[in-house]
Amino acid sequence: MSEVKLTRNQGLVFDALQAAEAPLSAYTILDRLRGEGFRAPLQVYRALEKLLALGLVHRLESINAFVACSHPHHDHGESLVAFAICQTCGDVREFAAPAAAAGLRDWAAGAGFKPAKTTIELSGLCRACSAAGA
Template identity: 55%
Template sequence: MRAELTRNQQLVLERLEKSQGPLSAYALLDELREQGFRAPLQVYRALDRLMKAGLVHRLESLNSFVACTDSHSHEDGMTAFAICENCGNVAEFADPVVGERLESWIGESGFKPAKAVIEFRGLCRDCAAG
Protein backbone atom coordinates (compact mmCIF):
# COMPACT_ATOMS: atom_id res chain seq x y z
CA MET A 1 0.00 0.00 0.00
CA ARG A 2 2.81 2.43 0.81
CA ALA A 3 3.98 2.44 -2.79
CA GLU A 4 0.61 3.91 -3.79
CA LEU A 5 0.86 6.86 -1.39
CA THR A 6 1.37 10.37 -2.67
CA ARG A 7 4.31 12.40 -1.43
CA ASN A 8 2.11 14.31 1.03
CA GLN A 9 0.50 11.13 2.34
CA GLN A 10 3.92 9.54 2.83
CA LEU A 11 5.22 12.60 4.68
CA VAL A 12 2.20 12.73 7.00
CA LEU A 13 2.41 9.01 7.71
CA GLU A 14 6.14 9.15 8.42
CA ARG A 15 5.67 12.07 10.80
CA LEU A 16 2.92 10.25 12.70
CA GLU A 17 5.05 7.10 12.89
CA LYS A 18 7.93 9.08 14.41
CA SER A 19 5.74 10.94 16.88
CA GLN A 20 5.82 10.09 20.58
CA GLY A 21 2.09 10.75 20.80
CA PRO A 22 -0.98 11.80 18.84
CA LEU A 23 -0.79 14.91 16.65
CA SER A 24 -3.52 17.30 15.54
CA ALA A 25 -3.80 18.26 11.88
CA TYR A 26 -2.49 21.73 12.70
CA ALA A 27 0.49 20.30 14.59
CA LEU A 28 1.24 18.18 11.52
CA LEU A 29 0.96 21.27 9.31
CA ASP A 30 3.43 23.15 11.52
CA GLU A 31 5.88 20.24 11.51
CA LEU A 32 5.66 19.72 7.74
CA ARG A 33 5.98 23.33 6.56
CA GLU A 34 9.63 22.78 5.60
CA GLN A 35 8.50 19.97 3.29
CA GLY A 36 6.16 22.30 1.39
CA PHE A 37 2.91 22.07 3.34
CA ARG A 38 1.16 25.44 3.30
CA ALA A 39 -2.53 24.81 3.98
CA PRO A 40 -4.56 22.68 6.38
CA LEU A 41 -6.38 21.14 3.41
CA GLN A 42 -3.14 19.43 2.33
CA VAL A 43 -2.91 17.71 5.71
CA TYR A 44 -6.61 16.83 5.90
CA ARG A 45 -6.60 15.28 2.40
CA ALA A 46 -3.58 13.15 3.29
CA LEU A 47 -5.11 12.10 6.63
CA ASP A 48 -8.41 11.19 4.98
CA ARG A 49 -6.70 8.89 2.49
CA LEU A 50 -4.47 7.37 5.17
CA MET A 51 -7.49 6.66 7.41
CA LYS A 52 -9.36 5.03 4.51
CA ALA A 53 -6.29 2.85 3.90
CA GLY A 54 -6.21 1.82 7.58
CA LEU A 55 -2.78 3.36 8.13
CA VAL A 56 -3.90 6.15 10.48
CA HIS A 57 -6.53 6.44 13.22
CA ARG A 58 -8.33 9.50 14.52
CA LEU A 59 -8.63 9.77 18.28
CA GLU A 60 -12.03 11.37 18.70
CA SER A 61 -11.55 12.60 22.25
CA LEU A 62 -8.30 14.38 21.39
CA ASN A 63 -9.16 15.45 17.83
CA SER A 64 -5.75 14.05 16.93
CA PHE A 65 -4.26 11.31 14.81
CA VAL A 66 -1.91 8.35 15.32
CA ALA A 67 -0.30 5.91 12.92
CA CYS A 68 -1.72 2.41 13.04
CA THR A 69 0.65 0.31 15.12
CA ASP A 70 -0.91 -3.10 14.66
CA SER A 71 -1.15 -5.50 11.75
CA HIS A 72 -4.83 -6.28 12.40
CA SER A 73 -7.59 -6.05 9.86
CA HIS A 74 -9.73 -2.93 9.94
CA GLU A 75 -12.65 -4.62 8.23
CA ASP A 76 -14.75 -5.02 11.37
CA GLY A 77 -14.09 -1.42 12.43
CA MET A 78 -13.48 -2.31 16.08
CA THR A 79 -10.34 -0.70 17.44
CA ALA A 80 -9.60 0.37 21.00
CA PHE A 81 -7.02 2.84 22.25
CA ALA A 82 -5.50 3.32 25.69
CA ILE A 83 -4.43 6.95 26.06
CA CYS A 84 -2.08 7.94 28.88
CA GLU A 85 -3.20 11.23 30.38
CA ASN A 86 0.30 11.86 31.75
CA CYS A 87 2.76 11.19 28.91
CA GLY A 88 0.39 11.04 25.94
CA ASN A 89 1.39 7.53 24.93
CA VAL A 90 -1.27 5.72 22.89
CA ALA A 91 -1.57 1.93 22.70
CA GLU A 92 -3.76 0.35 20.02
CA PHE A 93 -5.75 -2.84 20.54
CA ALA A 94 -7.85 -4.93 18.17
CA ASP A 95 -9.12 -8.42 18.91
CA PRO A 96 -11.55 -10.29 16.66
CA VAL A 97 -13.21 -12.05 19.63
CA VAL A 98 -13.85 -8.76 21.42
CA GLY A 99 -15.03 -7.25 18.14
CA GLU A 100 -17.45 -10.11 17.54
CA ARG A 101 -18.86 -9.84 21.07
CA LEU A 102 -19.34 -6.09 20.74
CA GLU A 103 -20.98 -6.53 17.32
CA SER A 104 -23.35 -9.09 18.84
CA TRP A 105 -24.25 -6.76 21.70
CA ILE A 106 -24.78 -3.86 19.30
CA GLY A 107 -27.03 -6.03 17.15
CA GLU A 108 -29.07 -7.16 20.14
CA SER A 109 -29.51 -3.59 21.35
CA GLY A 110 -30.78 -2.42 17.97
CA PHE A 111 -28.20 0.38 17.88
CA LYS A 112 -26.89 1.26 14.41
CA PRO A 113 -23.34 2.65 14.79
CA ALA A 114 -21.62 4.48 11.97
CA LYS A 115 -18.28 3.28 13.32
CA ALA A 116 -16.79 2.02 16.56
CA VAL A 117 -13.81 3.60 18.27
CA ILE A 118 -13.20 2.81 21.91
CA GLU A 119 -10.90 5.06 23.92
CA PHE A 120 -9.68 4.36 27.44
CA ARG A 121 -8.02 7.19 29.35
CA GLY A 122 -5.76 6.74 32.33
CA LEU A 123 -2.11 6.05 33.06
CA CYS A 124 0.22 3.80 31.12
CA ARG A 125 2.32 1.22 32.97
CA ASP A 126 5.38 3.47 33.16
CA CYS A 127 3.48 6.52 34.46
CA ALA A 128 1.46 4.45 36.94
CA ALA A 129 4.67 2.92 38.35
CA GLY A 130 6.59 6.20 38.52
Protein backbone atom coordinates (compact mmCIF):
# COMPACT_ATOMS: atom_id res chain seq x y z
CA MET A 1 0.00 0.00 0.00
CA SER A 2 1.39 3.41 -0.89
CA GLU A 3 1.76 6.13 1.72
CA VAL A 4 -1.70 7.38 2.68
CA LYS A 5 -2.40 10.92 3.80
CA LEU A 6 -4.72 10.86 6.79
CA THR A 7 -6.83 13.74 8.01
CA ARG A 8 -6.06 15.12 11.46
CA ASN A 9 -8.92 13.17 13.05
CA GLN A 10 -8.00 9.95 11.25
CA GLY A 11 -4.40 10.33 12.38
CA LEU A 12 -5.41 10.94 15.99
CA VAL A 13 -7.73 7.92 16.05
CA PHE A 14 -5.08 5.73 14.41
CA ASP A 15 -2.42 6.92 16.87
CA ALA A 16 -4.76 6.21 19.82
CA LEU A 17 -5.31 2.66 18.57
CA GLN A 18 -1.59 2.10 17.98
CA ALA A 19 -0.76 3.31 21.49
CA ALA A 20 -3.48 1.22 23.14
CA GLU A 21 -2.53 -1.97 24.92
CA ALA A 22 -5.96 -3.48 24.26
CA PRO A 23 -8.81 -3.04 21.79
CA LEU A 24 -10.75 0.21 22.16
CA SER A 25 -14.43 0.93 21.68
CA ALA A 26 -15.39 4.03 19.71
CA TYR A 27 -16.55 5.70 22.94
CA THR A 28 -13.25 4.95 24.68
CA ILE A 29 -11.45 6.52 21.71
CA LEU A 30 -13.74 9.54 22.01
CA ASP A 31 -12.94 9.87 25.72
CA ARG A 32 -9.19 9.64 25.05
CA LEU A 33 -9.36 12.31 22.33
CA ARG A 34 -11.59 14.89 24.02
CA GLY A 35 -8.49 16.93 24.79
CA GLU A 36 -7.77 17.04 21.05
CA GLY A 37 -11.16 18.60 20.29
CA PHE A 38 -13.27 15.49 19.76
CA ARG A 39 -16.79 16.16 20.97
CA ALA A 40 -19.09 13.72 19.15
CA PRO A 41 -19.06 9.99 18.43
CA LEU A 42 -19.59 10.77 14.75
CA GLN A 43 -16.07 12.24 14.57
CA VAL A 44 -14.63 8.92 15.76
CA TYR A 45 -16.90 6.77 13.59
CA ARG A 46 -16.05 8.73 10.43
CA ALA A 47 -12.33 8.35 11.12
CA LEU A 48 -12.73 4.64 11.89
CA GLU A 49 -14.73 4.09 8.70
CA LYS A 50 -11.89 5.49 6.59
CA LEU A 51 -9.20 3.65 8.57
CA LEU A 52 -11.13 0.39 8.12
CA ALA A 53 -11.45 1.02 4.38
CA LEU A 54 -7.68 1.61 4.19
CA GLY A 55 -6.96 -1.61 6.08
CA LEU A 56 -5.17 0.25 8.87
CA VAL A 57 -7.52 -0.92 11.62
CA HIS A 58 -9.80 -3.88 12.25
CA ARG A 59 -13.15 -4.13 13.99
CA LEU A 60 -13.45 -7.01 16.40
CA GLU A 61 -17.11 -7.89 15.98
CA SER A 62 -17.42 -10.11 19.04
CA ILE A 63 -16.32 -7.38 21.46
CA ASN A 64 -17.38 -4.32 19.43
CA ALA A 65 -13.93 -2.78 19.56
CA PHE A 66 -11.12 -1.71 17.23
CA VAL A 67 -7.41 -2.50 16.95
CA ALA A 68 -4.65 -1.13 14.77
CA CYS A 69 -3.65 -3.60 12.07
CA SER A 70 -0.40 -5.35 12.90
CA HIS A 71 0.29 -5.72 9.15
CA PRO A 72 -0.80 -2.31 7.78
CA HIS A 73 1.13 -2.60 4.52
CA HIS A 74 -0.48 -5.92 3.61
CA ASP A 75 -3.40 -6.03 1.18
CA HIS A 76 -6.29 -7.61 3.09
CA GLY A 77 -8.42 -7.84 -0.02
CA GLU A 78 -7.56 -11.48 -0.68
CA SER A 79 -6.37 -12.54 2.76
CA LEU A 80 -8.03 -13.86 5.84
CA VAL A 81 -7.76 -11.75 8.95
CA ALA A 82 -7.74 -13.82 12.14
CA PHE A 83 -7.59 -12.82 15.80
CA ALA A 84 -7.10 -14.66 19.08
CA ILE A 85 -8.83 -12.76 21.89
CA CYS A 86 -8.11 -13.62 25.53
CA GLN A 87 -11.29 -13.59 27.61
CA THR A 88 -9.33 -12.89 30.79
CA CYS A 89 -6.72 -10.23 30.07
CA GLY A 90 -8.12 -8.86 26.79
CA ASP A 91 -4.92 -9.48 24.81
CA VAL A 92 -5.57 -9.60 21.07
CA ARG A 93 -3.22 -11.25 18.58
CA GLU A 94 -3.63 -10.85 14.83
CA PHE A 95 -2.32 -13.81 12.87
CA ALA A 96 -2.25 -15.41 9.45
CA ALA A 97 -4.19 -18.60 8.81
CA PRO A 98 -3.36 -19.61 5.22
CA ALA A 99 -4.87 -23.12 5.47
CA ALA A 100 -8.14 -21.72 6.82
CA ALA A 101 -8.14 -19.03 4.14
CA ALA A 102 -7.66 -21.65 1.40
CA GLY A 103 -10.45 -23.81 2.81
CA LEU A 104 -12.86 -20.89 2.97
CA ARG A 105 -11.95 -19.75 -0.57
CA ASP A 106 -12.52 -23.30 -1.87
CA TRP A 107 -15.88 -23.54 -0.13
CA ALA A 108 -16.97 -20.11 -1.39
CA ALA A 109 -15.94 -20.95 -4.95
CA GLY A 110 -17.82 -24.25 -4.83
CA ALA A 111 -20.91 -22.58 -3.41
CA GLY A 112 -20.77 -19.67 -5.85
CA PHE A 113 -20.45 -17.32 -2.88
CA LYS A 114 -18.45 -14.10 -3.15
CA PRO A 115 -17.32 -13.02 0.32
CA ALA A 116 -16.88 -9.30 0.88
CA LYS A 117 -14.92 -9.76 4.11
CA THR A 118 -13.60 -12.69 6.10
CA THR A 119 -12.60 -12.36 9.72
CA ILE A 120 -12.09 -15.15 12.21
CA GLU A 121 -12.14 -14.43 15.94
CA LEU A 122 -10.99 -17.08 18.39
CA SER A 123 -12.06 -16.43 21.96
CA GLY A 124 -10.34 -18.20 24.84
CA LEU A 125 -7.30 -17.94 27.08
CA CYS A 126 -3.87 -16.70 26.06
CA ARG A 127 -0.79 -18.66 27.10
CA ALA A 128 -0.12 -16.50 30.18
CA CYS A 129 -3.69 -16.63 31.48
CA SER A 130 -3.94 -20.36 30.76
CA ALA A 131 -0.67 -21.00 32.65
CA ALA A 132 -1.92 -18.89 35.56
CA GLY A 133 -5.00 -21.10 35.81
CA ALA A 134 -7.37 -18.27 34.94
